[in-house]
Every structure is written in C-alpha cells, then in structure tokens.
Amino acid sequence: MVTIRDVAKESGFSSTTVSIVLNNAPLSRYIPAVTKKRIERAAQKLGYRPNQFARSLRSKRSHTVGVMVFDMTDPFCTLILRGIENTLYQSNYLPMLTDVHNEGSRFERYLEMLLDRRIEGLIVIANWLFLDINLLADLEKSSIPIAMIGCELKNDTMSSVIVDNEVGGQLALEHLYSLGHRKIAFIRGPKGLTDSSPRWRGIRNLAKQSGMELDARLILDLPESRDPLSSFESGCKLTEELIRQKRSFTALLAFDDMSAFGAIRALNKAGIAVPEQCSVIGFDDVATSAIYTPSLTTVRQPMESMGASAVGIVVDGINAVLEKRDILATHKKVAPELVIRDSTRNLT
C-alpha cells in the first residue's frame, strides 16, 4: 500500500505539504503551481489512494450515511432508494443499507452498528411501520441529522418527508366523483399506519364538501400486518366479502396500490370487469401499477424526489453540524399527483 509518505519521498516534499495539496486545503493557496504539479504527478505515478480509515480517524468524518428501511420488499421502497442513492452519489456520500424487517431487535442492532460506524446522517424509510414508536425515540439520542420518509413525528429533532395524504385522499375521491361515481366502496388503511387516518380525512372532507354521503357498509379496513405485501391478500378478501354480500358499488377506492390490485383480482374473479363495471383507484403508484392489466389509476407519491429531499435535508444537517450552526428539523410535505390510467372510467 502506498502511503502519503511515499508520495512525499517521491515528490521531494514533506507529507504535510502533500496532504495540503492533495486535499486542496486552505493553506494550499500559498503553494505555487509547480509544487502542486510535482506532487500530483508523484501521487499519480505511485497510484496513491488515501487511506480512508486514517483519514476518518483523524478528521472524524466517515462520508457515509445510514439508510434504514423497515421492509425492503415493499415495492414502495425501490424508487425511494433510487432517489436516495442518486442524490447521495452527487454529494459524494455512500449509503449503508439496512433492512429492519419490522423487527425491534433488528432495529436496535442495526442502529448500533450504524452509529458505531459513525454515519454522519441517517435516513429512515418508515413506510410500513409496525414498531413501537418508542423505539424510534432511540434515534433522538444520536445527535446526527435524521430524516424519516413516510412517517411524520412532530418532533423537533428529526426531520421528515411525507406526502400530503389528505390532499391525496381528496384527489382520489374527486377523480371518482368527477367520473360520476356515487356508490363507492372504500378500503381504508390499517389503524397502525400513520398514513391511514389523514388519507381518510381527506376523503371524508371532500365527501362532505361535495355533499356526498358515505355508506358505512361499503367502508372496510385493512387488518394490521407486518407484511406490506399482505395488503394485496387483504384487499382481495375484503372485496370478495363485499361482493358476496351483494353490496352494490360502481367504484372502489383502495388504501394503496397493493390493496387495489387485490380488489381487481377479486372483482375479476367474480366476473366484474374493471373498469367497465367497476372503477378502481389506488394510492402510491408503485412500479407495478403502470404495467398492471388494466393499468392502475392511482395517486402518485413522488418517491424518487422524496428520497432526494431526505438526502438534501440530511446533507444540509451534516453541513450545519460541521459549521457548528444548529439547525432545526424540517418537515416537508410533498404534493401527490393523480395519475389517470385504465382502471377508472366514466359511469355510463
């Protein structure tokens, strides 16, 4: 391994100077171009690569950000991860990826591992979160900038990036309403998820506002489950039940895309064509939605940019820490977007 001392020897300068030049430190302003050239050439020639361990030990920086996912298999994560990765890349950080599997013990263990490695910031994708919220309190102690995606803690110490669920719910219902649907079935999110209630609130508000009344017998709830894919099954079961009870409805508004797929499956099995006989709308716009048959009308969460925002917040936080400014938590609420595809249609 070639060290900075080797470069010093080769170039004929001290390792101090080499360090200053190669890092473009403030002092390098006094170093003439000739010297710089000579040092750079020596480094080049020897193929010098600074030892990050030594560098980190000395400078107390890791240039690493922790990314904690509560469940990788949730398709919701993929694009968020892409956004995170891409933005970190631009800022010259590298992510350490951890997947908590929605288990408390894993959460604690991983948190410890990440802090041990002195991550400079942490991004938590807490979409499908069924852990004791108290666990999250562990995070606060850590004194590094933290951004949560998909779960807002009205906390001062942790930032958050969430979609505006209320507006999203509104958009969804508005769409169905504008297509003429009045008999609408609803699959609500499980109580345990923070998304569930604001999304429903948006729906209820719009209903009230437009004088629509919601039929309680058409309102179903997804059961709690640690597994994000389970909402497909549940959506399917609930819809089957609805059909078996011969409830009549011309549209169905699902909590998320997964449950919407479940609903479509159930309708299909019962011989009810989507969208001809029943419109279905989801929420999230996961990758599958665009390729489903029929393609799914849904309310998109701008996942890639949410990931990017989270990184932005964390990187700002890191810089603040470096400059000893203290900065308070940001709470970003991004606008959802209605994506109209083939699963919804005018009531004829």
Added chain:
Amino acid sequence: MVTIRDVAKESGFSSTTVSIVLNNAPLSRYIPAVTKKRIERAAQKLGYRPNQFARSLRSKRSHTVGVMVFDMTDPFCTLILRGIENTLYQSNYLPMLTDVHNEGSRFERYLEMLLDRRIEGLIVIANWLFLDINLLADLEKSSIPIAMIGCELKNDTMSSVIVDNEVGGQLALEHLYSLGHRKIAFIRGPKGLTDSSPRWRGIRNLAKQSGMELDARLILDLPESRDPLSSFESGCKLTEELIRQKRSFTALLAFDDMSAFGAIRALNKAGIAVPEQCSVIGFDDVATSAIYTPSLTTVRQPMESMGASAVGIVVDGINAVLEKRDILATHKKVAPELVIRDSTRNLT
C-alpha cells in the same frame, strides 16, 4: 467520546488488557474471570464503544461488503437484495449499496469509491447488463473476493451465482407442452443479455427432444435496451404485432415476467382472454407475478437464496484471504422452479 484509555483508567488495568478482554483475543485465556468482569463492568458503565476507524486502521479490516447493482429499478433485484442483506447481517457485515444505472462512468467511479473504503468483498448484481464487458475486467485487479449474480464469467478470479437458464427454458416449454399447446409464440431475450441464449437453447433442445417444431414466424426478439422495465413495452409491442399479423398461437412463452406482462396486456387489449384463449408463461417470478391478474405462471429464480449464496461465497473468500489460504472462484448454478399459477391452462 469515551476511549479505551478511559476504560483502562476506570477499571485500573492497562488499555492493552482492556483491548484483549473486550475482543476476547487469544491471550485473554490467561486473564482471570475477576479481571474480565471488572473491565466489562467499567466498559458498560462508561458506555464504551470502540472507534471503528481506529480499529480498522490498525487491523486493516472494514467489516463492510460492497454491493453493486446494475439497475435497482429492476424488480428482479429486490429479493436478491433481501437475501444479501439478511445473510450479511448474520455474518456481521454491513453492505454499501451502489447503483450503477448501467453507466460506465458510474461503474468506475463507484468501484473506486468502494475500494477506497476498503470493502472486504464485492457482490455484483449484473442482471440487466449492457456495459462493455471489458469494464468488468477492472474488477479482477482488486484482489478481493467478488461474486457476480446473474452473469457468468468463466473467469477464475470472480465467482458467480446464476440460475440454470437452460433447465429453466426447458421447464417453461415442457409445461406448455404438457398442457397440450403446440402453436406457441416465443419472445426471446435481447442478444446482449447473457441469459438470452441458454434460455433459448433449453427451449430448442426440449422442442427437438419432444418432436415439436418451432414456427419461425412466431419467434420474436426483444430489442436491446438499457432499461429493464422496457421489456414490458417491448413485449406488448411485439405481441400486438403478432396479433395484427393474425398469426395463430395458443400459448406464449416470454423471456421474462416483464415481457409476459406486456404480452398479457396486448392480448387483453385485443380481446384475447388469458388464459382461456391463450396461455402465457414468464420467467423470474418477480413480486408482481403473484399479484397480477391473472397471476402469472412462471419459472422462478430463487432470488433470495441466490443473494444468500453470493454472500456465502464472498464471506468464505474473505476468510480465506485472512488465513492466507487462496481459494479459487466458485461457479454456482442454481435450479429454477416452475410456479404454476393462473395464466396457463389446458388446451381444450
């Protein structure tokens, strides 16, 4: 920050002894239980956490493995990542995740970053790979254990884990054949992918073996594209073309699940019911397959266990390096599995 010296002071022993005890080093065999207890208690009391930078600097180990994905958005990746993450967790390594976006420049930059951080091993998910293979040669120089998933280089220096594509292709055709299908359309993979040709070979072999003859007019090729999701579009287009030409076929065997979804979409649009009028089979068994309508019959790649295998190989390699044994590359070919769902049906 509390250091080992603080623990030494607190416990009344030297930092050498503390280090030996806390690491359970060989020499600790001579240290009496009382001493150990006292040191552990002191460490506990002070909340001592060893500084990983210093530790790594000294021991030249990072306990980190690089994971390089060629395109995160490929749904094929998700479960592999889960398998990797889970196995690394058990072995006490942490992954650094990088996404190459199928770009040469990113590949090189990330490789450099990872090596700078002294990753101890590297796992490459090279599923949808459209890079100059020569780039991969860069990997060989690195002298750390490397495992590629989804792309076999008959190389001695890099290990690989791939599915047995030939058997997979065979399984798929066999299934359709056993259902009575004889007029079968095929969507082959793009020439640029290493999976394409063995998969097709399996199909051709089985066809020959069972005296089936393949109609060249029913054989289509996916175009090259950097984007793994494009095979949905392409599958759709190709199938539409087939339908427009009024080719008659009772089943379609797609290169992968994405193109199968595209085919289903096209068939559906043309009013051809799947599976009633046409069976469709895919390859991979991505998460979407199980929740599609109809659910997709496909040839599963055991992705989670492929990820786990890759980690196993790399960790073995790391241990080999540590013990100065040298170990040669492993090339693992795992068996695919036919998953029968609703998109295929007996020819009536």
Added chain:
DNA sequence: ACGATATTCTGAAACACTTCAGTTCTTCGG
C-alpha cells in the same frame, strides 16, 4: 532449590492521516 513453563499484565510502537505551530526566506512600505 532451580530452571522451565504458565499466568497476569503492560509500555510502546505502529497504523496513515491532518493540522497546529513554527521556521526560513522574500518583499515592501515608510
């Protein structure tokens, strides 16, 4: 009683870097 071996513990070096605190030599305004 004595050399050999085992037990218990430690000082100091090494890991590769950054940076503080200078040193030496110019330059330059007055």
Added chain:
DNA sequence: CCGAAGAACTGAAGTGTTTCAGAATATCGT
C-alpha cells in the same frame, strides 16, 4: 534599513486501536 507581513514549507503531535515483546510473579517437576 528596519519591522511587518506574506509566501513556501515542515516537524511533530494527535486520532483510538491492536499487538509485539517483555516484565514480574507464581507453579511445578525433579
């Protein structure tokens, strides 16, 4: 011509570990 400021460079300390090479004491077989 002198003191101050600027330019160019460097020695050495410090970052927190691990581990080599012993030191000091105890145990034991003969």
